[in-house]
Amino acid sequence: MNRRKLYKKTIVDYRKVTESVFVLAFEKDFDFEPGQVVAIDVEPEGKPRLYSIASGVNDKNVEIIFDEKPDGKLTPFLSKLNIGDVIYVSKPFGLFRCDDDEAWWIASGTGVAPFVSMIRSGKGKGKILLHGGRRDENFYFSEVVENELEAGNYVRCTSRQPDTRYYNGRLTSWLREQELLPKEIKYYLCGSAEMVVEVRDILLNRGIPFGNIVSETYF
């Protein structure tokens, strides 16, 4: 049966970012394109789950970010790992890729990962990143984004923590408040299905052609 083969990898970096969100890294020995995913499991013949790569194409290690779900099939196990532990990882795959043209990136929570990979791979020029999170701690990799994106091109929306540095409200509210949304560029959406369908509806209602909206949902 032609299932995607999983390769044994040793975790070389592991950090807890919030109470439930973790970043883990393993050594890179394959090429990938920013925006691609890998299938990961803690056993060689299990039922791997998919995670977007968050590291850059020239980085030494491959990084992924995950949010532990108490009823999840894999994340309760991933969250108990340490540096030196073994995981099983597929080669990268997927078509959620972005060219060098101007574009808007819209993400919720850990859905920022593919855009961070794109930024770390030198594709941040001319891009605007709109990131929604409940609190400050949910703006993962914000130091990377702040350093690499042009001033004013990084918009963070907090739905649960008023803060003068951020837009206070959901990213959908921010979008609705914009007088002009460019119609000729592409919009890349990544995150929960709820966010993707709500944002897509807003964009379509504002006249963005559906051919200019590229989405990826967590599943």
Added chain:
Amino acid sequence: MTTKQNLYGLTLNQLKEVVNELGLPKFTASQIADWLYRKHVVSIDEMTNLSIKARQLLDEKYFVGLIAPSQVQASKDGTKKYLYPTSQAGKFIEAAYIPDKNRGTLCVSSQIGCKMGCLFCMTGKQGFQGNLTAGEIVNQIQSLPEFEKLTNIVYMGMGEPLDNVDAVLNSLEILTAPWGYGWSPKRITVSTIGIIPAMLTFLEKSKAHLAVSLHTPFDEERRNLMPIQNVYPISKVISEIKKWDMGKQRRVSFEYIMFKGVNDTPKHVKEMVRLLSGIRCRINLIRFHPIPDTVLEGTPDEDIIAFQNALKARGMTVTIRASRGEDIFAACGMLSTKALVKKSEELDY
């Protein structure tokens, strides 16, 4: 105090674990399966060939757990849409019963909402609220008032069945096993948008028919309609299906909703023929049933027929699915319990 667990929806192997845990004789598992899935009892008390002690032990931790539909809407064409509560408080699903001459088809849901986010689908617009258990899937069948009239089951309701593959496979086992309903797998079709690993598991473990949501043969166009294309491109899905012996005992069909000016041109005919060559399959053309705020339009009927004829002229087997239940939002792609979903404060955006 512990919450009682459902017996309904457990496979024979799972029932064996239950009786083992309770210290009951092994054969009790088969007896329980017989009461649940062949005699269709609604309470443990009715399982009269179990000893009183066995029934008491079962009753301490389990109940049958069937859930009747809480609402029904009837279409002028005879289709009925049922609303079922789920075991998750405040969350509901829908199932559509479609009578047609000698057939009675039930379109069952496999998830509360859906994660896939397809542009044309009403269920997708409500996001994802949870997976159904095997019991909740089979319950839609068992608790249907028209249960006795059912001839076919299609897993084409709310949710992506193969995103909940374990529960779907358990439900299929209950429906087709000799200890269960004992139905032929030929009476059942499972739909998918093409989650390849789960599709392979389904093909290995079940003999039910497969329906793949195609909707366009072109990669770039499909990723605008269906985000799954970014992860599992349709060309890869089809190359996996080509490895299976389809078209004899087991059928594969490709579902194709027709959108005006989007996927209904001669170049789509040509590319579909190329893509599906080598597979014994049926293409099922489906009228688009407009959902609120959609930017898509349905292809007019005469153009759908012309599209069908163009495919037929190239040797394809093509049908046009009758639209049923559109007036009660029960037609293809229209099931949704969005109005009942409370927006969570814990959304991550």
